Amino acid sequence: LMLHTLYIEDQPTLKRCRERLREGPIQNLLAEMILTKHNPTAGKGWIDAKDEPTPTHPEVAGTARSLLGMAEETRSGIVAHVEQALRLFGDPRLADNTATTDVTASDLMDRKRPVSLYLTLPGGEVDRLQPMLRLVLSQWLRELLNREVTTDPTRPPYKHRLLLLLDEFPL
DSSP, rough: OOHHHHHSSSSHHHHHHHHHTTTOHHHHHHHHHOOOSTTTTTTTBHHHHHHHSSHHHHHHHHHHHHHTTHEEEEEEHHHHHHHHHHGGGGGGGHHHHHHHOOOTHHHHHHSSSOOOOOOOOOGGGGGHHHHHHHHHHHHHHHHTTTTTTOOOOTSSSSSOOOOOOOSSOOO
């Protein structure tokens, strides 16, 4: 759903993913995911399940087909789980504050000068915002750890080192 939303929305957000789930029967959304031409020119080299070129993102279509092929009880359990994970984005303030960003994970290590970033949560909001914090940190760590690392000391993967302190973080 997130990948589909990324391709079809002008401003893809997790709030929009949540809205799409709630717009109508899940079967309609899954059919849309299978039929949408995410890359109309088919120039990305995507191949479908029949080894044919396709303008529809194969991961999006495959996941939608898989969900359509499941028993109704199983599918509704999966949809409920996704809705639960996205419920935070029903909060307009959180949705607005996460719709765009001006900092990326690589900014922490690749700026001209080193950067310090402090993430703080109000004490009473820790439990509610824990999933959001987990999502941000896991995405950043995945991005930072996936850079090609060499043993050549003249080609370090980043300009600066990163010290990550998680003091009493509820992960």
